[in-house]
Amino acid sequence: MRLGAAILFCVGPALLAQAPEPRYQRPAPEQPLPYSHLKHAGELKIACAECHPIPGNGDFATLPATAKCMTCHVAVKEDSPHIQKLAGWHAKGVNPRWAPVYRIPNYVSFNHRKHVSVEGVNCGTCHGPVAEREVMRREKDISMAACMDCHRTKGASNDCLLCHDQR
Ligand code: HEC
Ligand code: HEC
Ligand code: HEC
Ligand code: HEC
Ligand code: HEC
Secondary structure: OHHHHHHHHHHHHHHHHHOOOOOOOOOOOOOOOOOOHHHHHHHOOOOHHHHOOOOOOOOOOOOOOHHHHHHHHOOOOOOOHHHHHHHHHHHHOOOOOOOOOOOOOOOOOOOHHHHHOOOOOOHHHHHOOHHHOOOOOOOOOOOHHHHHHHHHHHOOOOOHHHHOOOO
């Protein structure tokens, strides 16, 4: 009995680790700097909204300008080659070319503000535990089926024209 349990205990996690990833998950894209959410959002506890405000009509959660980064990095790790690159871009007024992680096609309507005001929904619902991640990768499903699953559960409409304009 004891031995059986011990074997299960050892083998179980190994089998789990080998389970294939769901198809909607993607490897992390290469980024221009080794930016870490674990460091900034997790350890330093900078709020998501500090770097991803949702302006205007609320469609986009936006990416931070270099000015935001330089509030700290004028004095933090300014001798690191990565921070020197960042400072160089900032001086030239160009933004790092961050590779997209979560994107849906243009013919789909999606509004961040309306979704984060839904009871029980937050950034993590669609992007996972970002503050625990060293690198960002697509780990949550944002396919049409995933949108519709939640709409069904929460009693929101699944009319085609809710998400797709009439063409
Ligand atoms: C509130 C202050 C603060 C802000 C704002 C901030 N950082 Fe940082 N960042 C830090 C600290 C602190 C570290 C850790 C430094 C260390 O390891 O000693 C760090 C580390 C880094 C590193 C690793 C540097 C290295 O070579 O070890 C990178 C890259 C980085 N930040 C990029 C950014 C970018 C890009 C932004 C803007 C989107 C940003 N940071 C905004 C405080 C900040
Ligand atoms: C200090 C600034 C900063 C903070 C705080 C921050 N982020 Fe980010 N975020 C970035 C930067 C820079 C990128 C682009 C690089 C990357 O993907 O790692 C990014 C990328 C992302 C992306 C992918 C964007 C895309 O193009 O697909 C998501 C989603 C995201 N962040 C969510 C969050 C959430 C949720 C929080 C709070 C838990 C948060 N971020 C906190 C700076 C920040
Ligand atoms: C209901 C799901 C959902 C929630 C909740 C959500 N997002 Fe998103 N997020 C998406 C989708 C879908 C995209 C792709 C949007 C596109 O391509 O137009 C996206 C894209 C992004 C991007 C890339 C830039 C952009 O706006 O397209 C960032 C950054 C981001 N989200 C951050 C956040 C943050 C921060 C929160 C919490 C305040 C959040 N998201 C909440 C689904 C969600
Ligand atoms: C976690 C649950 C959840 C997910 C995931 C989700 N939605 Fe929604 N969505 C809702 C709810 C609830 C409403 C109704 C909000 C209201 O009436 O205030 C809604 C409303 C909408 C609306 C109408 C409001 C507006 O923005 O005009 C659109 C369009 C929409 N969702 C598109 C999408 C798309 C596209 C996706 C997938 C990329 C998605 N939703 C994923 C819960 C979700
Ligand atoms: C809640 C939002 C939502 C609703 C409702 C919705 N869609 Fe979609 N649809 C999406 C999203 C998001 C995508 C993009 C998926 C992707 O490319 O990852 C999409 C993609 C598509 C595509 C392209 C598919 C492909 O495989 O390239 C078609 C066609 C489509 N939808 C038709 C429909 C029809 C017909 C209905 C009504 C029965 C409908 N959609 C209802 C969100 C929605």
